[in-house]
Amino acid sequence: MRPAAFEYHRAASIEEALSLLAEFGEDGRPIAGGQSLVPMMNLRLARPEHLVDINSLELDKIERTGDTLSLGALVRHERYFNEPLIAEHFPAFLDAAHWIGHPTIRRHGSLGGSISHADPSAELPCVCVLHDATIVARSVNGERRIPASEFFISAYVTALEPGEMVVAVELPIPQRKQHGAFIEIAERMGDFAVIGIGAVLELDGDTVLDARIACAGAELTPVRAASAEQFLKGRQLTEEVAQEAGQLFAQSVDPVNDYRSSAEYRRHLIVQLTSRTLMRAMKSKA
Template identity: 40%
Template structure:
């Protein structure tokens, strides 16, 4: 398939990219790794009048920890995230999810900013962002704003980004050393889109868990947290009975639609299995 015609420009620094994006108007698109946009262009599901290539802007591919949490710049690739095996356990869900995105050539090119801005309901990183509590730093030539991921995503392939705005970085909120996180998903083959996915995070204090966050992906238009399951685990010691009850509540808390790949009921059953499995892994972490 051939792409529709468009004007192309490559930005060398952030300010230049924002100016290009603003000048191009509502039908412009940013190009970073291109792993989502290029297929859309090939099938003519996207018809931008302008492409602004930001893939070679320096200074937008860093990853750093501070008192404010873990900040990941927008051009950090999935492969880069996957390789961060030295990150503390509170961020483990991030590296685990990145390792399951597509195949290696995709992970080398795809970026965290592109994944979140694309807002695919079956993507891995939006689920992790929901579980770890992420804020997105968004910039335009008019200024910047910080948006919680819960407010950033509002539908399949839909975000609150304005046409002239760009995701610059993602900040995962501070977590103490007692926090642990994990990610799991089910797909027919490695690299395929998940039928269901879950990311879980919790803080362990004196043998019990606090501040539990459970997010589900691929079972609705956006990733969702299952508050009933979280509340049931608050203050528990993650016994097998507690985990089974929380997994059941997670299943009951979602209502995925069926499609040609899987029925809604099958996806709900997967949620119960995945949440239970991920919580057991969390319990076994040192």
């Protein structure tokens, strides 16, 4: 459980980091908190020949520009809890943050790291898909802006090219007040979710004007609930309607089946948690 040999480089600027990553191509990896990469290296499941340490780069800002909230790739998870703009505009994001790992992981782990690692059951990729985030990636060739829906390609596979790294995540600030929630089920607190569901609602009283629902842990990437979202529009949200939305969502996904959880159980959880998350989002209105 010791990593294979690698060279360590500490980048002093984004330009230097990008130029190092360009030089190393597939053999280089940026490292920030190392919460996923270091264990994988110790197990020799990842064997980068070069690590580019980006911890000293100025990528840790949270700022609003017009209708966009931009979070730097180096924002550590524990900061989500103290950010009024997240609390005000992205309650589902805030709710999800409570489910991320343990305090140590939240202190060291970074937004860019979690997104780039793309674990199928992680909270933040799901939140990005839920909020229609844009992933900002840079390389020596310039900047690419990738919609979250196109960023996550498969388990641990993203749209990032060799030499490219995530520098920020942009969340569109909604025009109207939104209500949101995130609930997950895991064997133990802090484990990766068996199923996690995030929901965002725009409401007029109890009537749904707009809904977005996303799920972590069901498939190899986070999935949105197009049919359930459509179904909810214009409906009064009741327990029964929420259950029905859950059923619609569950029918539209093809959950993985592994030694820990059956596909059948995951499908069942999607129904239950979708319903609960919708009701929790609505109740957060009060």
